[in-house]
Amino acid sequence: MVRYFLAFLFVLLTGVQCLYAQLSYQISNYSVHEAGGGNQNWDISIGKNGGIYVANNYGFLVLENSTFDLYKLPEPTIFRSVAYINERVYTGSFEDFGYWEEDETGTLQYHSLAASLENRNMNNDEIWKIVEHQNKVYFHSFGSVYCYDIESEEVYRLNAPGSFMFLYMAQNEIYTQQIQGMLYKLDNDEFIPIERSEFLQQEEVTSILDLADNTLLIATSEDVYMFDGDTFQEWQAESLDEVVRNRINTMVKTENYIVIGTILNGLYIYDLNFRLLENINRQNQLQNNTILSLAVDPFENLWVGMDRGIDYIAFDTPIHPYLEEPDGIGSVYAAALHNNELYIGTNRGIYGYKRDENGNFYDKTLIPNSQGQVWFLKELDGSLYCGLNDGTYLLEDNELTKVGSIHGGYNLKRYPGSNPDLLLQSTYSDLVVYQKEEQIWSEAYTMTGFQTPARFLEFDHIGNIWLGHTVKGIFRLQPNIQLNRIDQVREIGVAEGLPQSTNLVFKMNNRIMTSISDTLYQWDAINEQFVPYHDLDEYFTVKESVSNIIPVDEQRYWVIKKSEILLFEIYFNSISLVYRMLPDMYNFKQVERYENVIPLNENLHLISLEDGFAILDLDLVNKSKYPTPEIHLKSIKVTDSRQVTSFVDPDSPTEAIFGYRNNTIHFNWSANQVAGNRAFFQYKLEGIDNKWSNWSTDTSFNYLRLPPGNYAFTVRSIAPNGILTDPVSFSFTIKQPWYLSTGAYILYVILFLSSVLTIRLYLSRRRWKALGKELEKNQQEIINDRENAEKEIVKLNNEKLQSRIEHKSAQLASNTMAMMRKNNLLNSLKDELLKQQEELGEKLPGKYYRKLIKLIEDGIEDEYEWEIFEQLYNEAHGDFFKRLKDTYPQLTPSDLRLCAYLRMNLSSKEIAPLLNISVRGVEERRYRLRKRLEISTDTNLTELIMTF
Structure with missing residues (x-):
């Protein structure tokens, strides 16, 4: 038994090989990180309400309302099996099995059944399969089969004639294979051998599927057989050898398909006539080639559990992507459905696809000599014309015939009015006129008077030609009557009402249109001005520029934005929205600046993508089985400035009023979207947000530090058919802080009036105090003036005294100098007299000599002079x-x-x-x-x- 189990694990973990195939179904990927579990997803079960339950390496995954939850047991263990049965989810793991039920809060709680086994000893058993039959639940391991009787709640081990591979439910019976043995049927706890199944002893049964007419499809390690209850015969299906070689691991059947999951190469999808339709693997969007589990949901779509990741494949969808590898067909610019074959124009050439009776496109072929940029594909009068980089061609029987030599044929349109036999083409340089000869349109001549590269080409109601230059902007051209010359050229820009230059030119409802920023503009022919056109604004959900408008017929138009594609029906002034699609819902990447939706016929429309294309069937949109999702606010968390958190019941009928500190609010919501269809949401907070948020899969948002005021949080979603859900709102009020309340304002008024009175009293006192100070100041000034006058008098007296002293000093100096000169003179006379007395001797009588000497000495020592000197000196020097x-x-x-x-x-x-x-x-x-x-x-x- 262990040897077979190890061999089984070896097969699961064997490396993968990839083959390329064309994908024609919508796939959504849930990575390991996104799902929140481990790598391997061993089993999948579908709940009553479309909930998805996955047995995973890390635990038990539940997908409801577009979000995954992971449940674990206290002891870390790998969950190998899961089954939703009668409101319970049964799971199996190592030496344990049991069921999960919701408690009063909606949380799943585990109840072990293995614990009820008598003499519990599971001998290292792992539960790999769980099936229900006749009100009993069977749990299978490679060593034993256990049974839980739902009515009696008894748990016991079956007496089995050996070890068995997996249990399979088919035709309301349980089938299994004994290891290296026959096929058995489990009936009333008894294993009954199937006659003529002895040949399976050399093969390993890997899956059993219930076909119509009481026939089983039995896959083994060596072949696939059909069993009608009596005989076995090989299944006659396309490419079966390849499928078996890639190790079949599991099979399921939908309403229209048989899906086989392999270990080495992903999925093989057959129709009910056993014709192979598709091989889906890593090369065309599957996350992994090792398929461990499959399950079909109530809408006949497929859940795939793989060695790494979980994928959802929608068969019942109006949109069928045809996505390519990076080195595939390239970016799509043009397409046409001609003679029941699809032709795709890309930046790498023209590719042709055949179409089967189911409407799927297959057998891609590159048209010879078409390599390069393709600008348009258009059917005119039953023939297909193509605009290529090096000219314009007629495509017949997959062969190209050049009909126009001018390079870069952007457009080719029939000229309106009285010239039905003329076509006009914009190119890299000239405007080219085509005429029909022998049922074939071909280049006739080029128009003179204007030459410029122009991608956009339209005609107004009076025959003017409108061109969107690739760089310079919009031009309106007026041709002559013969349509061979441009007589008048007018550049259209800011002077004609546009906020800035643009090169986008569309035509809708027989009016010339353009787009700048998030506003459409319509040409007013009377005033010759562009004026804003707001009739479609209420239908737009994103603030983006319209990048293209594509007419479907006289009343329907595709209006394309980067994040939103809408189909309108416009009849005179009546506008209705037919369909809305978000490219992000399907992981589509439109060709930047060349966004395009191409009508193939009344119902089929092709969406141009960077890595392929998608086919939209409007007839399936109207037949969609998906209900419009309903949004539910799950929780509202309020956090105050101290990081204290509380929760609010979103469904409470009472008005929510929060204190001003409780101003950080976290909203969490969900939608009862069909599991697998990614839910996209928009939200806004009235009172803060001026517009809806961008579409995203976010299911929560946190508003930080909201100011006081009245608010209403609103969230909405979008259904797969493009219908917007009814928005769900939650209104609340954040109160003003106490210092901004009514009572506070009354207090502020009282305080203000009191302050005014206090200020007036203060100012009055201040004024009287100022008057007192002014009086004191005046008195002080009088005193100061008096003191200054006195000081001035003193100063003048001092100055007078100083002047007098200076005068006395001058007199003293003069007197002193006079005394010095007098004494010097008298001393000189005395000296001369002495000299004369010596010379004259007796001739000078002594009597006279002494008298003269005395007179001189008396003059030198004049006391009167000294008294005068002393007086002057004292006066000068105090x-x-x-x-x-x-x-x-x-x-x-x-x-x-x-x-x-x-x-x-x-x-x-x-x-x-x-x-x-x-x-x-x-x-x-x-x-x-x-x-x-x-x-x-x-x-x-x-x-x-x-x-x-």
């Missing part, structure tokens, strides 16, 4: 003699006289004549003066006297 005598009373009059002369800074030589002594005599007196003043030789005598 009682100098008195102050000096008071300080040094021991001074003699001659000392005082010497001090006076020293105070005048006179030298000894100058002092000598004043004292009528010699210079030496002056020095001797100075010496005696020092003695009396008792000063040392280091002290400057003159400087000391100068201090008095």
